[in-house]
Amino acid sequence: MPPSPDAPHHEGRHAIAAQAEPPADMRSPAATVSALSQAEPFAPPSAAAWLNLLKRHSRLPMAILEPQTLQLQFANQCFCQTVGIAESAIVASGDSGIGLLDMLLPDEQTRVQQILQHHLLQAILAYLYPQRSLLPARLLEEPVILSCRQTQSELLCKVELRLSSECLKVQALSPDLEQPLRQCLGRQPTLEHVMAQLYETESPLWICLQQLQHHPYRVTGFLLLEGTEVTERETINTLVQLLIGRESVLQPHKFSRANELMRGLFRAADSLIMSAENEQAKLFTDLDQSKWQVHSYSVESLQTSLFLKAAERGTVLNIPDLSAVTLTPCEQSIADRGARSLLIIPLVTKSIHSGSMARRLLGLVGMASDRAYAFDNRDVHNATTLVPALTAAMRYTTQDRFTNIHSSVRWRFEEEAERRSWGLPPEPIAFTDVYPLYGISDIRGSSSERNRAIQSDLLAQFELALSIIEAVCSTKPYAFAQQFRLDLLSHVEKIKQGITVDAEVTFIRYLSENLEPNFDYFARCSPAAAAAVAAYRDACDNEQQCVYTARSIYDKTIQRINNLLRDTWTRWQENMQAITRHYCDVEATDGIDHMLYVGKSIDPGFSPFQLRSLRYEQLRAVCDCGRVAFHLKETCDTHLEVTHLVLVQDSTVDISHDEATERLFEVRGSRDTRYEIVKKRIDKAVDTQGRQRITQPGMLTIVYSTADEWNEYRQYLHYLHREGWVEDTIEQGLVEPLQGVNGLKFARVRILPPSDE
Known part of the structure; x- marks a missing residue:
């Protein structure tokens, strides 16, 4: 179709070209090259656009500091979000009023001031001796870890910051400062000479540096602050230090801290531990409470479990969706606690047995989330990194895992647990030549009081039983029912005469075997019998399944x-x-x-x-x-x-x-x-x-x-x-x-x- 006469000529040409151009996958290589060569050249963004890109979209925290006051002159969005300040606080004039030291903890302030001192010394040395390099680059590249709390994370955010002072120039020094510096450094100082004085307390150079804040000097330029978010790395380092300590698991406050860090690192809603001894496995939950919940399972019942699968593989196992897999009763109990996904960390060692290497399971650590697909490959990698430290911690509790061993003798159990973890034969845990001190505060008459309570409850329960049989006999005067009633009366008389050691079990068993199986029939005999049965059941509706008022x-x-x-x-x-x-x-x-x-x-x-x-x-x-x-x-x-x-x-x-x-x-x-x-x-x-x-x-x-x-x-x-x-x-x-x-x-x-x- 010819172009409209009203259309501009170049638009019509482009339209014809578009109709004639073959699809991209049908072009020849030569045609593709020709098309690319005719395209308009790439126009790089302006400097302002690059600055906006760094400010808005960089994943690295960056800031510019005024060298003497250390106030923020510029900060990108990532830096503001990381340290928790509003972008609007960094005004266009650069006079933010926000100082770097104000954002640091006391120990971090000291560390930053030491690093700043090195950068200022570098600028001073360049001013005094422009032809010499008198400080090693590594000294100026030392990082400092900044801690800051972020509301969206349970962990304390950690940022590794480095200072750059290439744009920092000293223009003038006070004579009271310059003269002592030249005297202590000499006319031709060397790097070794400077470093020797720098690390020697009370050296002439060290004394001069302490006087910097008391003598005027003029500098131009700025300090560049660049950072990397290292929360996971530092959390793992802290965990390792907690776990490899001898009492990391056995000390409650240390375990509580380690558990808190683990849950924060993996963004987990719950944590658990499993141990196995012989044919019995124990699952420990509520680890954030003072008293853990213990659930026992036979090892046989775990043959198809996810825990055994992780143990056999010896690697971290990520279960993204518990609803998509078949669960054993053990795993179902975890799902019932609200878990949707699970990260299982098996802890194994290798013991030498007759020249062959055999795996030995110390336990499993589990992190649970209330969201499906909560864990990823990064979590698996972090968990794998922690396995050696977690294994070392479990070694100290191999024999008496998570039991309340008294603190005065715990060290001896830890020594023995560590020995056995390396495959050494057991040694007795003994303490010789100790003085015994024994005492007792005994409740006098408690046995007699309990017997009276048992007697009272049994009488009450047999009276309820008699009410049922008497109601039945009034409508169904069977000879057998009458004899059963006499049996009940005989038992009541025996109970009134006194309680023997086995009476509590014997009398309750008599009712459970001879009376209770017939309740459905008794309830159909008459409304009075049905009411009596209901009264009996109501009185026995408790954990003990019997009348337990006086005993309670x-x-x-x-x-x-x-x-x-x-x-x-x-x-x-x-x-x-x-x-x-x-x-x-x-x-x-x-x-x-x-x-x-x-x-x-x-x-x-x-x-x-x-x-x-x-x-x-x-x-x-x-x-x-x-x-x-x-x-x-x-x-x-x-x-x-x-x-x-x-x-x-x-x-x-x-x-x-x-x-x-x-x-x-x-x-x-x-x-x-x-x-x-x-x-x-x-x-x-x-x-x-x-x-x-x-x-x-x-x-x-x-x-x-x-x-x-x-x-x-x-x-x-x-x-x-x-x-x-x-x-x-x-x-x-x-x-x-x-x-x-x-x-x-x-x-x-x-x-x-x-x-x-």
Whole structure:
């Protein structure tokens, strides 16, 4: 079609050319070259456009500083966003009023001032000796790490900054500054001469540099500040330093910090740890809480799990979407916590076995996100970088992983865990020649009180059962139903007569096997029977699946008393640990008992004076527990009372950790067996004359064997009386022989309430 006569001639020509030009993929090479050669040449942007490009679109923080005030004259968008200042603060005149040092932490300010001093020295040396290069380039290229908080990140943003002073020129120096500089440097200084004085404190050059701020000098030009965002790199470095420390995992505050950094680094909503021993795997969650949640799984149930897959591969595994894979119960529990994606970091070592290398799994660390596809290859790379440090941290907890090992002996467990991580044979964890200090605050009559609670609950449950059968018999007078009713009445009479050891289990089982399976039938017999069944079910609708009213009150009372006693003891433990580092184990059942071990094998600085101080402090702590027990009736609404006993032994024992038992330490050797026997039986001991318990409510009882032990503790009782803890009247007697133990004696004294009562 010919062009419109109204169209300009050049537009018509271009239109014809466009119609005649073949598609680009059908052109010959020569035609392509010809077309390119006829294109208009590229016009580079103006200087202003380049400046705008650097200011708006550069990913590197950049700023220009006034050399003497260090105020920002220019800053690009990336710099402003990184340090958290508004772009509008950098006015066109360059007078922003924002100084570099104002954005730094105190230690960062010191570092920047040192680097600035080197740059200024470079300019001064160029002014004094223009033909010489007197400072190494590396000295002027030293970076400084700037820390700043960004609201969109959980991590503290880190930026590595470098200063450039090529545009800095010294125009004039004060004579009071120039003359000393020339004197200390000489007419022809060398680089070695300058560096030797620069790093020598109180050298002439060093003194001159300290005087720079007090003498006038004139400079022109500016300082260029360039940076790189290094948050991930610095976070990883900090993590490595935390993890490779000997107590990085076992110290709660260090683990909390490491966990916080890990979650921030991977932008994770949750974190978890898995360990495996033999056929049992444990999953630890709620790592940001003081008490972790522990979930146990059999290794067999994990055969198809993502965790086992990561362990077998020995590499970091990224699961982008948990909803797209088949989950084992273990992984499902993680998904139920809100996880959508998962990053699994397996920690393995290599142990030598008969000349071949075999992998040994120490554990797995997991980072979970509540978003699908939250982790990428960069996260996998960062996780891989952390594997050696995480593995080193796990080595220290190989044998007693994440258990609450007392701080006084933790170092020995860490040593042994590290040995075994290198494939060395196990060695016993033992402490020799330690003094034992044992005491107990026992709730008197707790067994009888619990039996009364059991009796009350069983009677209530059987009364509910009788209501069901009687309602059934009123409409269905079957002979069998009548006999069943008589059986229930017989059981009620037995319960009223008293509770035996197995009664709680026996009677509940009787109802669960003979009454409860028939509830559906009973409920159909009559509305009254249905109501009785509903009442029974409602009363048993709890975790125990039985009437548990009186026992619940009892349990809460015992727990309340135990907590009061434990809190009191824990408060005193802080003072006792300050005397000398010692092992302390506290157990709470019906009351609390404590076991202390102290000696040179635990604290190398241990002395006899510290032993006597600790023994006296133990008595004061037990007396304070006694004072707490005076108020049980008011605080716990109970008539239960508490007795208090301290067992004395002046000879040492050896203790060792037995991995086959639940207790952390057991005494070893036949000579120490006697002490263990006494510990287990002494709270029920009676005196030989009155055949009454040697422990009495509101009193402190001391059990001993030798005259030397009594002389020492008689002095302690005198001190306690002088402090107002106990009365001055001391009751003494002999302990009736225990099985295998004879010759024990006791002293008993009444504990006094505080003087202000």
